[in-house]
Amino acid sequence: MGEKNYTIDALELGPMENFVYLIQDHATKRAAIVDPAWDVPKAIELANQRGYKITDILLTHSHHDHINGIADVLNVFDAELHLLKQEADFWGEHEGTPSLHHGGDEIMLGKTPIKMLHTPGHTPGSTCYHVDDQLMTGDTMFVFGCGRCDFTGGDPEVMFKTLNKIRTDLPSSTTILPGHNYAVKKTSTLAEQIKGNPFMHHHNVQDFVQYRMNTPKRKSPYEAESDPSCGHDH
Numbered sequence: 001m002g003e004k005n006y007t008i009d010a011l012e013l014g015p016m017e018n019f020v021y022l023i024q025d026h027a028t029k030r031a032a033i034v035d036p037a038w039d040v041p042k043a044i045e046l047a048n049q050r051g052y053k054i055t056d057i058l059l060t061h062s063h064h065d066h067i068n069g070i071a072d073v074l075n076v077f078d079a080e081l082h083l084l085k086q087e088a089d090f091w092g093e094h095e096g097t098p099s100l101h102h103g104g105d106e107i108m109l110g111k112t113p114i115k116m117l118h119t120p121g122h123t124p125g126s127t128c129y130h131v132d133d134q135l136m137t138g139d140t141m142f143v144f145g146c147g148r149c150d151f152t153g154g155d156p157e158v159m160f161k162t163l164n165k166i167r168t169d170l171p172s173s174t175t176i177l178p179g180h181n182y183a184v185k186k187t188s189t190l191a192e193q194i195k196g197n198p199f200m201h202h203h204n205v206q207d208f209v210q211y212r213m214n215t216p217k218r219k220s221p222y223e224a225e226s227d228p229s230c231g232h233d234h
Contacts, residue, residue, distance in 0.1 A: 005111055036072065040069030054077040057073055057079050143193070172190050
């Protein structure tokens, strides 16, 4: 297997344990930042140290804890902002004039293709970014958890469909790169999530809705590793 033509770095930033991802295309020295928030200058410093220019900003969704550093990026780089049209409509405001996309669209970061998957449930236009065998999931899927659906724009029935679509459409070897560090480890494979994530163990939407909507206030509300049912079908 040949050497990858890109690198993805995860920076854990801010009081909510956000992961901000920096995708770097080796051939063109272009970089994309995913969900710039909190101490974004650290990501900018990393890009500068490696000789990369941030040309693209990719949003998984529009919640404040994933977007509050957009201006920090735009103050340094003339970067293009990308999000799904459904999320732009839900958000209602944005920095500058973003490029609006539809699920299935592909962004070319130099020679690195980045596919946008529409994964609603946490918000109407939530997006996962698929690069090769890696999936940046934002607040759609966490390691042994999934995003809350009790906020404005959330829909547990839609989340049920989204998680099942991820399960069926992507290889089980796919690496999950979540939007927050809420679990006992930072990354996982889809196979591990199918086996051990209780939010992926429901066979009908009614059971899923009851489970998701009745468990938003646990100490770590997005993460299910400590749940006694974790790893068991129910």
